Amino acid sequence: MWLFVAVVCLMQQTTESEEFLRKRHLNPQEFMTTNEIIQYWGYPSEEYEILTEDGYYLQINRIPYGMHSSGKTGPRPVVLLVHGILLESRCWIANLPNNSLGFFLADAGYDVWMINARGTSWSRRHKTLSIDQEEFWDFSIHEIAIYDIPATINFILQKTKQEGLYVISQSQGGTLAHMGKERICPFQ
Structure with a gap:
């Protein structure tokens, strides 16, 4: 008993x-979501959903400028932050603003973009598949490298009207950048 x-x-x-x-x-x-955390610390935040060639919807987040930036218009150097395995975009803003790379770069004058690769909490949609279907999860880092990274870079370059961008990645993110190099190179 x-x-x-x-x-x-x-x-x-x-x-x-x-x-x-x-x-x-x-x-x-x-x-909080990535967008909510960015706003919580007083930074401007934008959130977008993009579609990959193979039908996955990805959420990407943007910090277009720093909290104390006086010149909020005009071109700024663009940087894409690519998270590691089992992480998501929040990993770049998880600490206090002076200790988080996403906020640090925004305050340094960069236009900061953060990807959420397919399968993460914020990128679990597909044009025709449900997350309950086995086919939805039938992907590897190869598909993330050849579909997610180029789709994200294309979207960012179109949105910012820039000719190139910087990519900062960690762990799996670095592997993705190297694996997708041939598809990414045309964007450099």
């Missing part, structure tokens, strides 16, 4: 743990 009571109490505690964390506000950014 005591074992049953202990299991029921444990189950009750587990189901309430997320609600408990939300109420305690340990980290207000914990349950």
